Amino acid sequence: MHETTQPRQLSLNAFIYPSGHHEAAWRHADSAPDRIYDVSYYQEIGRTAEAAKFDAVFFADGPALRQNVKHYAAPGLEPITLLTAIAAATTHLGLIATASTTYYEPYNLARLFSSLDHISGGRAGWNIVTTGTDLAAANFGLAKHPDHAERYSRAREFVDAVVALWDSWEDDAIVLDTESGIYADPDKIHEINYVGRHLRVRGPFNSARTPQGHPVLVQAGASNDGRSFAGQYAEAIFTAHQRLEDAQAFYSDIKARAASFGRNPEHVKILPGISPFIADTEAEAKALEREFNELTVPAYGLGQLRNLVGKDLDHLDLDGPVPVELFGDAGDVTDNSRSRLQVIAGIVQREKPTVRGLLHRLAGARGHRVFVGTPEQVADTIEEWFTKGAADGFNVMPPYYPGGLEVFAKTVVPILQERGLFRTEYTGTTLRDHFGLPRPESQFAGRAAAAQ
Known part of the structure; x- marks a missing residue:
């Protein structure tokens, strides 16, 4: 018999930002800002994503209020708790939450994600972040936020310790012998005795290994430190690119680092992230985007941009050109220390927008690619990036919820399915199954086998 090779399949995640990824989405008639603290709202979004056979839903999070809530419906629910509620309303959909290695401790974070993986039957993923805002430090009694290199140094220790905790119970540690009265074999449950420069964790963990072995490790940093970290640890990487060639370069770099x-x-x-405005015609899609852009509040957009560039922008003429010198310290493409700022600097250099035009460009998805067009055009772009070495799939970032996801699911997904690029049914039950990732063996089981 000859083995048959399955054709490569796209991965699609629904990136949930409560009212939508466009900063003015909460003001639009098709969004539901009054429901962003309503658990049934998120369960409905989860069921929409699962009906379209999405790999997962994904929540961003951070331990500080970063947005100006005067003009923005900022997300507020803790994502791991919320994903547990979505798990109860779905059966196959992956559940990815962001949690910071800077402001958690390994043991309690390991418990949270292990519990989500058990409760969901193996659908959990952890988006590993080091937290990029100084606003968080004061919320945790710290005088200042650790610098970039220090955060990544701690993050490496943190992930090593968390994975060791998840591995500390071997897969067959639970004996469950009711006749002899033996529930578990203590010889297959291990202290990890992790000692690093930043962290000390004894272990063992207080819960058995999860259905996936351990939750999927996800990462979103594109700096040099972030790329190195991703190559060493990440099993899925969320990234922001405007152009195919930039995405191809990032893709090749990360794959080489992993090797x-x-x-x-x-x-x-x-x-990569993609935020699509979709309509029956390109003209209608552009009109839809204009509707949202006309709802933006310039003071909010200027504040978000000021946070990125670190300079006062209130003196700028909204209808004048963006001063290129604002981005003089963004770094070049070989540096990548301020990756999102480099994406924006590239937009300014290529497109030479007015200040208002740049604010509209960034309003859609904070530097991720905004695409405006018909379902076929969206599918064409996804296929091009997927087949030309720029992406293994996409983090879909609807400009508005819930309708933006519903339109993508009803119009774009069927085209991708007809082209053989995306599943028509789930072939597995875990997030690892959906991503085509192996189930990792416990490192302690491996050591025991080697010793024998």
Whole structure:
């Protein structure tokens, strides 16, 4: 018999921002800002994503109020708790939450994600972040936020400790012998005795290994430190690119870094963000985008941009050109220390927008790619990036919820399915199954086998 190779399949995640990824979405008639604290709202979004056979839903999060809530419906629910509620309303959909290695401790974070993986039957993913805002420090009694290199140094120790905790119960540690009265074999439950420069964790963990072995490790940093971290640890990577060639360069770089750590590059999924305005005609799609842009509040957009560039912008003429010198310290493409700022600097250099025009460009998805067109055009773009070495799938960022996801699910997904690029049914039950990732073996089981 000859083995048949399954054609490569796209991964699609629904990135949930409560009222939508456009900053003015909460003001639009098709969004539901009054429901952003209503759990049934998120369960409905989860069911929409699952009906379209999405791999997962994804929540961003941070331990500080970063947005100006005077003009923005900022998300507020803790994502791991919320994903547990979505798990109860779905059966296959992956559940990815963001949590910071800077402001958690390994043991309590390991428990949260382990519990989500058990409760959901193996659908959990952890989006690993180091937290990029100084606003968080004061919320945790710290005088200042750790610098970039220090945060990544702690993050490496943190992930090593968390994975060791998840591995500390071997898969067959639970004996469940009711006749002899033995529930578990203590010889297969291990202290991890992790000691690093930043962290000390003894273990063992207080819960058995999860259905996936451990939750999927996800990452979203594009700086040099972030890329190195991703190559070493990440199994899925969320990233922001405006152009195909930039996405291709990032894709090749991450795959090469993974290989340099002895990993299989196919087990690292690269998932750029795309925020599509979709309508029956291109003209109607552009009109829809204009509707949203006309609802923006310039003071809010200027504040968001000021946070990125670190300079006062209130003196700028909204209808004048964006001063290129604002981005003089963004770094070049080989540096990547301020990756999102570089994306914006590239927009300014290529398109030479007015200040208002740049604010509209960034209003859609904070530097992720906004695409405006018909369902076929959206599908064409996704296919091009997927087949030309720029993406293994996409983090779909609807400009508005819930309708933006519903339109994508009803119009774009069927086209991708007809082209053989996306599943028509789930072929597995876990997030690892959906992403095509192997189930990792416990490192302690491996050590025991080697010793024998």
